[in-house]
Amino acid sequence: MNYVVSFLAMAIKFATVFLFGATGEIINQKSGHLNMGTPGIMYFGALGGTIGERIYLDTVAAGQPLNPFLIFLVPTLFAILFGAIGGFVFSFFTVTLHCNQNVTGLTLTTLLVGISCFFISAINKEGMSDAGLLLQNAWPGYKAAGWFGEIFLSQSYFTYFGVIVAVGAACVISFTRVGLNLRAVGENASSADSAGIPVQKYRYIATIIGGAIAGIGGAFYELDNAMGMSFEAADGIDAFGWLALCIVIFSLWKPAIAIGASFLFACLSIAPDFFAPYLGAAGFVTYILKMAPYVATIVVLTVVSIVDKKQQAPANLGVPYFREDR
Amino acid sequence: MTIKSLVKKLSLPFYLTKRIGFSKKKYWAIRAGGIVLAFLAAGIVCTCLKPGSFGEFYVQMFMGCFDPTDITIFVDLLVRFSILLLISVILIPPFKMRFWNIGAEGQILVGGLVAGGIAKFAPASLPNIVVLLICLAGAMLASTIWSLIPTIFKAFFNTNETLFTLMMNYIASTLSLMMIYIWVPTGSQNFGALTHGIFPTILGNPGTLAVAFTAVIFAGMYLYITKGKHGYEVTVLGESVDTARYIGINVKKVTIRTMATSGALFGVVGFFIVCAVNQSFSATIVGGQGFTGVLIAWLGHFNPLEVALFAFLSSVMTQGTSRVHMPSSAQFSAICTGVFFFIIIACEFFSSYKISWRHNEKKEASV
Numbered sequence: 254m255n256y257v258v259s260f261l262a263m264a265i266k267f268a269t270v271f272l273f274g275a276t277g278e279i280i281n282q283k284s285g286h287l288n289m290g291t292p293g294i295m296y297f298g299a300l301g302g303t304i305g306e307r308i309y310l311d312t313v314a315a316g317q318p319l320n321p322f323l324i325f326l327v328p329t330l331f332a333i334l335f336g337a338i339g340g341f342v343f344s345f346f347t348v349t350l351h352c353n354q355n356v357t358g359l360t361l362t363t364l365l366v367g368i369s370c371f372f373i374s375a376i377n378k379e380g381m382s383d384a385g386l387l388l389q390n391a392w393p394g395y396k397a398a399g400w401f402g403e404i405f406l407s408q409s410y411f412t413y414f415g416v417i418v419a420v421g422a423a424c425v426i427s428f429t430r431v432g433l434n435l436r437a438v439g440e441n442a443s444s445a446d447s448a449g450i451p452v453q454k455y456r457y458i459a460t461i462i463g464g465a466i467a468g469i470g471g472a473f474y475e476l477d478n479a480m481g482m483s484f485e486a487a488d489g490i491d492a493f494g495w496l497a498l499c500i501v502i503f504s505l506w507k508p509a510i511a512i513g514a515s516f517l518f519a520c521l522s523i524a525p526d527f528f529a530p531y532l533g534a535a536g537f538v539t540y541i542l543k544m545a546p547y548v549a550t551i552v553v554l555t556v557v558s559i560v561d562k563k564q565q566a567p568a569n570l571g572v573p574y575f576r577e578d579r
Numbered sequence: 580m581t582i583k584s585l586v587k588k589l590s591l592p593f594y595l596t597k598r599i600g601f602s603k604k605k606y607w608a609i610r611a612g613g614i615v616l617a618f619l620a621a622g623i624v625c626t627c628l629k630p631g632s633f634g635e636f637y638v639q640m641f642m643g644c645f646d647p648t649d650i651t652i653f654v655d656l657l658v659r660f661s662i663l664l665l666i667s668v669i670l671i672p673p674f675k676m677r678f679w680n681i682g683a684e685g686q687i688l689v690g691g692l693v694a695g696g697i698a699k700f701a702p703a704s705l706p707n708i709v710v711l712l713i714c715l716a717g718a719m720l721a722s723t724i725w726s727l728i729p730t731i732f733k734a735f736f737n738t739n740e741t742l743f744t745l746m747m748n749y750i751a752s753t754l755s756l757m758m759i760y761i762w763v764p765t766g767s768q769n770f771g772a773l774t775h776g777i778f779p780t781i782l783g784n785p786g787t788l789a790v791a792f793t794a795v796i797f798a799g800m801y802l803y804i805t806k807g808k809h810g811y812e813v814t815v816l817g818e819s820v821d822t823a824r825y826i827g828i829n830v831k832k833v834t835i836r837t838m839a840t841s842g843a844l845f846g847v848v849g850f851f852i853v854c855a856v857n858q859s860f861s862a863t864i865v866g867g868q869g870f871t872g873v874l875i876a877w878l879g880h881f882n883p884l885e886v887a888l889f890a891f892l893s894s895v896m897t898q899g900t901s902r903v904h905m906p907s908s909a910q911f912s913a914i915c916t917g918v919f920f921f922i923i924i925a926c927e928f929f930s931s932y933k934i935s936w937r938h939n940e941k942k943e944a945s946v
Contacts, residue, residue, distance in 0.1 A: 352925075356878070554743060554746075555736065566739055
C-alpha cells in the first residue's frame, strides 16, 4: 500500500513537468505552428527558474525562514520570462521571417540547450536543495489526510498551478471567441485572414504564451525533482520536452486530455526505476516500459489518421502563412 | 478618425514581397555575408563568455581544424565532414518530395546497432572483409525497415510523417539501450572496442577509408538527384502531388521507393559510424547529427553542392569551437553552432523576400 501511494505521488509530481510542456505546445500547435524548440525552451525556462531562485535566496537574510510560496513564485516569473523569450525568437523567425518551422525549432533547441547547460552549471547552487524540499509544502498538514493527502496534497504549488493552467487553456480554446479564432488560424490561416482575424498577431501571442508555459515545466524539474543540486541531474530536460511533444499528439491536441496523458506518461517514465530492483534477469523489461510512451503515441497517431482524418493535427500545422501566396 | 488614417496608423513602415528571378550573384553575396557574420558572431559569443579572447578564439579554432603540424586533426575534420555530408545528402530526396523525415537519427542508429551486433558476435574464424560485408548488409536491411514503417503509413493513410519519424528516433534509442543491456553483461553503456569487423586505421584515424567511400556515394547521389529519372519524379512530386499523378507518376510507389533508398543508405552511414569511425556502439553514437543533417539539407536548398558547403562549414564550426579552450567546451560548441545556424536561417529570409519601405513608395508616387 505504502508502495503504491509513493509511486502515485511521485508520478503526479513527474507529470507536472510534462503537463506544462504539453499545454504550452498545444497552444502553440493550435495556432498552426509546430514548435520543435519546446525542449530547448523548457531547458531555458529551467535556467530562468534557477536564476530566479538564486535571486530570491540572495535577498533572504541568513537565518531568516524561507517562504515556500515565494520559492514557487519568483522562479516561476523568471521561467515565464525566459520561456516567453524563447517563444518570441521562434515566432519572430517563423512568423515574420517565414522560416521553416522544423528547421527553426531544431536550431532553437540546440542553441538553448547549449546556453542553459553552460549557465546553469555556472550558477551557485548553495541552499537550493533546502529550498527544493520546502517547495512541497503547499499544504503543510497533508499527512493528516492519510493516503489521499500523501498522493494529492503532498505536491508543490507547481502541480496545482499546472492543472489550473491546463484546465484554463482547455476552456479558452473550446469556449471563447479567442479560442475559436485561434483554432481558425491553425486550421486555415487564409480563411481566418479573410474573416478579419489578425493571423500574425494570434500566432505570435500563441507561441509566446506557449513558450512561457513550457518554460515553467523546465523550471519545476530543475528546482524540485533535481532539487537544484546538480546540473547533470537536469541533463534530461530536453528529453522531457520531446515526451511533451508526444503527449500533444497522444491527447489529440486537447489540454484537458493532456492532464491524464501526462500522468500516464509519468507513470511509464518512473516505473522502470521503481520496478528495476525486483526484475532480476528480466531487467530488459524496463526498456520496453521506456519505449511504451513513444509506441503509444505512434499507435494513437496512426489510428486517428486511419479512422478519422479530421481529428488529426490542425490542418495548417507547419504551414507558414504569407498573404501574398494566396 | 477617417478609415484611411486608421489604416495608415496600423500598417507597418515596410511590407514584404516575394523575390522572383533573383540573380545568382546577389543570392551568393547575401549568403557569403551571412556566413562571415555567423563566424564573427561565434567570436563575439566567445569574447562575451571570456573577455579579451576574440583573436585567440580564431587562432584556436583554426588550429583545431587545420593544424599544419598535425595531419590527424585535419583527418578528424574530414571524417566528421563526411558523415555529416552523407546524412544531409541522403535526406535530400525525401525532403524534395516534401516527406519531412526527421528520423535520420533513429534510422542510422538502428543500422549501427545491427552492424555492431554482427561485428561483436561474428566468429573470429571469418575473415575481416566478410564480417564487414555482412555488417553492411545487416545495417542496410535494418535501416530500410526502420524508415519504411512510417513511410507505409504515410503512403496509405497519410499519417503525419514528421511526428511519426520523430517518435521512431526515441524507440530506436531505447531499443539500442535494451540491446546493450542484454548483450553487455558488465553493465557498461557501450559495446566496448570491437576487435572484429572493423576498418583499418589510416593516418591515425579509423574513419579514413569511410571518407573515400563517402566521395563515391556523394557522386552517386549527385547524379541520382540531379540527372536521373527518379530524381525528376521526386522533384515533381514535391512541387505538386496532382501534377505528379496527371503525368502518370505512381505517388505511393515513388514515396516508398525513395524512402527505401534513403533508408538503405542510412544503414551505410550507421555501418561507417560503428565499424569505421567509432569501432564501438553506444546509444548516443549518432549524437544529434541526424538533426543537424536536417538543418543542412534544408539550408542548402536540396542542392547537393550547396549542402556540401554547409556541411563543411558546420563541421569546421563544431570541431573548431569544441577545441577552443573554454570551461565547458561541449556546451560552448553547441551555443556557437546554434548561433551559426540561426544567422544562416535569417539570411534565408533576405534572399527570398524583398523589404520595401513605405516612405520610398510615397516619394515614387509623388514623382
